[in-house]
Amino acid sequence: xxxxxxxxxxxxxxxxxxxxxxxxxxxxxxxxxxxxxxxxxxxxxxxxxxxxxxxxxxxxxxxxxxxxxxxxxxxxxxxxxxxxxxxxxxxxxxxxxxxxxxx
Numbered sequence: 001x002x003x004x005x006x007x008x009x010x011x012x013x014x015x016x017x018x019x020x021x022x023x024x025x026x027x028x029x030x031x032x033x034x035x036x037x038x039x040x041x042x043x044x045x046x047x048x049x050x051x052x053x054x055x056x057x058x059x060x061x062x063x064x065x066x067x068x069x070x071x072x073x074x075x076x077x078x079x080x081x082x083x084x085x086x087x088x089x090x091x092x093x094x095x096x097x098x099x100x101x102x103x
Contacts, residue, residue: 017065017072040066 020037027035043049044059064070073089080086 017062 023037025035025037040059040062044056044063049055049059061070061072065072073091075087075089078086078088
């Protein structure tokens with residue numbers, strides 16, 4: 001999270017680990033000069049990543065996911081007070097499960 005970073009607006013950063021439906025890249029030429037797939041290890045080894053604390057930390061999270069199965073945020077299905085299905089995202093679902101079972 002970064003407050004008043006660009007044009008006095010706040011930025012929120014989300015890191016999502018997803019699986020692509022295909023290897024095709026459809027980029028918007030007006031905004032993006034180049035785009036390519038690469039292994040996370042190759043991305044993390046680039047100087048612009050290593051030299052930027054935020055990018056480097058995010059790359060380390062991705063490496064932990066790739067190398068050690070780090071789960072990141074896990075979705076836990078629940079319901080609202082009105083019965084609508086919703087999800088809570090948490091970093092360590094085992095702690096949540098263990099706490100809930102002790103209540």
